[in-house]
Amino acid sequence: MKRITFSKEKTFLDFSFCGHRAQLQWGTENDVGILIVSLPYDAAYGMGEKYNSFNQKGHYVANCVEEQFCHQEDKTYCSASFFLTNTGFGLYVETNCKTIFDFGEKIVISMPIDAVVVLFDGTPETIISEYMSLFGPAKLPPKWAFGPWISANHWDTQEKVEEQISKLNRYHFPATMLVLEAWSDEATFYIFNGAKYTPVHGSEALDYFDFDFSDSPWSNPRSMIENLHNSGLHLVLWQIPVYKKQGLDEPINAQNENDRAFAVEDRLCVQTDRGLPYEIPKGHWFSGSMIPDFTNSETRRVWFSKRQYLLDIGVDGFKTDGGEFIYRTDLHFKDGSTGAQMKNRYSQSYTTAYTEFLGENHVLFSRAGYTGQHTTPILWAGDQQSENNELKSVLRAGLSAAMTGVPFWGFDIAGFSGPMPTLDLYRRATQLACFCPVMQWHSEPDGGQFRELMPSASGNNERSPWNLAVVYKSPDFIDEMRFWHNLRMNLLPYLFSTALDCVQQNRPMIRPLAYVFPDEQAASGIEDEFLLGESLLVAPLLEENAQCRSVYLPNGVWYNLFTNEKKLGGQTVNAICPTHSLPVYLRAGHGIALNLDDSQKLGSSVGNGVDSYHNLNFLLAGETGTLRFHDDLGNDFTLTWNASGWKKSGRSICPFTVRMID
Template identity: 45%
Template sequence: MKSIYLDAQASSIVVVEKQGSVCLQFKGTHLWGAGEHFDRVEFLSHPRRNEVEEVFTQQGVHTYLPQPLFLSDEYAFLVQSDRVFTVESQGSDDGIQLTLQGAFSPEDSLVIASGTPKKTLGELLSYLGGVVLPPSWVFGEWASANRWKSEEDVRAVMDAAALHGFPITVLVVEAWSDESTFYTFSEEQGLWPDPRKLIEEMDTQGVHLVLWQIPVYKALEEGRRDIRHEQDLAYVREHGLAVLNKDGTPYTIPEGNWFAGSMVPDFTNPETRKWWFSKRKYLMDMGVSGFKTDGGECILTDDVLFHDGSTGKEMRNRYPQSYIEAYQEFIGPERITFSRAGYLGAQGSMLFWAGDQLSQWSELQAVLNAGLSAAISGIFWWGFDIGGFAGPMPSGELYLRSYELGSLVPVMQWHSEPVGGQFSEVMKSEDRINDRSPWHMAERYGEEVLAITKRYSTMRKSLIWYLVREATVSREMLQPMMRPMFYAFGSAYADIYDQYLLGSSLLVAPILEKGQRARAVTLPDGSWYDLFTGMTMSGPCTVERGYSLGQIGIFINTEDAEFERLKDSFAGLC
């Protein structure tokens, strides 16, 4: 593996390469990065596996979004490889030993930089080509559900949002298509009488429509037929537009996996892209604002072939990124992709969310780990499903704590899986409708839920200017919007992962445990305004604060040039 040193100090790293492994020895006491991870942010002495995996809820050590980028106190490393490999690490008085084990390619390289995490992350992201800036409308509030399947459903949620005073800016519709081709609005009579007119009306209300996608040529359910889809499959086979087995037959997703039996489009083939997106161009002409590019974790064997000469060894990780990049090329910079899986290069893609979680306290804690680990791996524009996605509904307390946190991450979205949907048999709910909208949750738990969530949604709208400002700075300076304490203030804060900076001037300290009504907050050097007490304090110090339902730790840097405007953005919370 070739070593590339970005500065003279980086060359002091000891690199020992053997068959199937690369061992690095360097000074340091911490390790961070490696992509989006749910179990923990720092991973020294905790193994990592550099592999895209689809795991439904309770992801633990698994990840949809690995990144072979590792930060330490004084050094950082970028492994330019698409291969699956493991990461083992251990610390000692002499520093850290980091061992990478896998079947690396001769073309793979190791990029090494020296300096603080802030400096080295920026250098490695610059080396990769920087970070793309999404359009400003993505920083509003998103509404999503898997059960909306008609124009009537879309109008109903928009009417409900307007009635209750929730300023939605993005509506994600998953069940819009024929569930065969995934490029045609469902043609069942009356479901979508005039989607173009609907989109025009949404546009006048400042609401952007995002449609769900999946990279498969679907194997239909037993007994179901769709003539147009059958014609598509015949064309795909005849023209070689699918990923192939070594014998030249189309690869199909193995049993036991999502969309089992389906063929997979080969986006390394220009003809695949041309055909695939010709079917979706009319959606752009209608004014669709982007696509929820779900899935992509579908290459599950090394023994497949791609048009560009790649095999499953590379594409197990690379495939979801090739899928996203194909969509980005098609839609252009003014529209967005919203993805679950990805790989190296995701920094140049648009938005990501944390995948599927249960409505449990442990999952809320896990998504904060995921957001912070993703951020320091170069994934800046990230969010999670407020209140969870699947299974029994969240308690009122969990929903509100999740809503508080979800309003203060880069992408704010609530979403849910329907009863009778794709996971209903493995994750049952007692409810007829798994609607995690604020107004439905208020029907279950009382008007207090509606009042509190409305305050946070209104705050989010008032805060968009700040989020856009900070996103612009993040892109220019190559600094994440969600910043762990150690990243912003040094390794002295390396044991704090339950609070973070959102941009340069907001310190957020969420409540993450059932029944919790108080917590300690560590304030770094500087002058900090405590939103809920109105006190201004000088750090560094640790303070104890009480937070009833509807309150989250929010501290504003008083040295921000627009401090008064920023403080006023939160006026409705107090």
């Protein structure tokens, strides 16, 4: 890793990397720094979540955090001024301001004159690890965050939430997380809808016992949360970083008006250069609203003092939506930053503040971020419609995020917006999500958020498996989807052990083939396959009603996870995929940990508990290999195997069984 500050005196640099040489030429044009990088490369990866292409060569990339409702294409909520090439060169521009990367035959980067450039060389694993180390370690989510998540915007009462517990039991589906969006008064975003509270002007914290829930659709939130916890479910609440300007058709919320007045009085919100509160411009989400300045310690203290009671009654985390709200440069922040500097950085200051507030054993789930976004516990890919092309784009975004060092990432199964997904799209998206760090289904408000432009299904458009079965009159679909939710719980030991490795070793959980096999030319162009951790190669189906697909298997030996069929790598194979399966291969020399019932079968029901195992099983592949397993229960041991059998070294708390395949 090499840090460089260019100047008039330093305009040219030779950088040797991995047997190659890069030439960097510096100049200025209209007070903008121009860096021209000449080097051999066929692919450039990273730059945050990139929906349009995994390989950015041939693309003109504006490194800018932007809100884009569906069909993101070249826009992104989650950007980074970092890339690496297939030939072992990496570069990070250390700036919060907007930068432009033109990935042509030469790479031309437009940046602030005072920006610092950091150069890397080595394998993708080395480069990404060193890049992540600039910002600190990733935040490990709790184990329960790796089970199935459920969410629907129309769950707007306590009765509807508790009904979900009943439905999960009725249909025998495991889930560990429930996300509520329509829970608050939609003004303060910290008071439950309909709850009465004496308005306070100032920074006093709210006391849960001061609320009157007699006329609220949330009759007793504390009791509701206890019921969720007793059912093995954890609760995440939606958040937006605004002092909201209410519309003319909305009843005035007295507490929100007090909060707005206090934010202006004590300068808790972002200011213009003229010392006036900044308001989100017309034409944007939450227009007219002011936004909190999270670089101000007093803002953070006041903001979170009013949300502390939510943690006190058992809320397990927050879904931090939005944050892409900086649309002017003439802004002033408490730490001295300008609007130009915070265009990208604001969303990261927002999620960092929430991460610090939550502490351990809670979860944060965010869609926006900037360089160093791996320090936000979990990211999700934002808003997509229920279309096959959107599923393809979201997979590219996940692979790009991984090559930017994001370890924990997910997406809304089959999209959350527009008309209901087809059964096949939902099926294939569920299968993909089963092998991603986060597995969640979610749906927008009934009728759609933008009904005039893209109406959704009339009536209940919930993307639950049982509602899809009703819509399409296909009751067997529930049984089919149950398998993948059960399989997710089967995989939980492997998922969490892998997550621990990711945090300790600065590695992404999803690993594109270009990350794991950089020396294989065929692997560098693959944007529809990945490894989940060290052991599982996943090749999702992305076309409607596809029954087969080509799969590139890198060098080595691979075993079909569902059939144990053995395949030699270094070739492209034609994988036959009936509706109940998809191509997933276990890598020889590696293994996975599983929680199975007494049948020892994949997809067996083990409930949604995370504090013990029904039967801890290890599936070990190949003639020889090594697998380390560790968890939060005290297990930390390594299994090694060869033709003579297997042996264990280290501490094992739980009994386990081993099965070897070759």
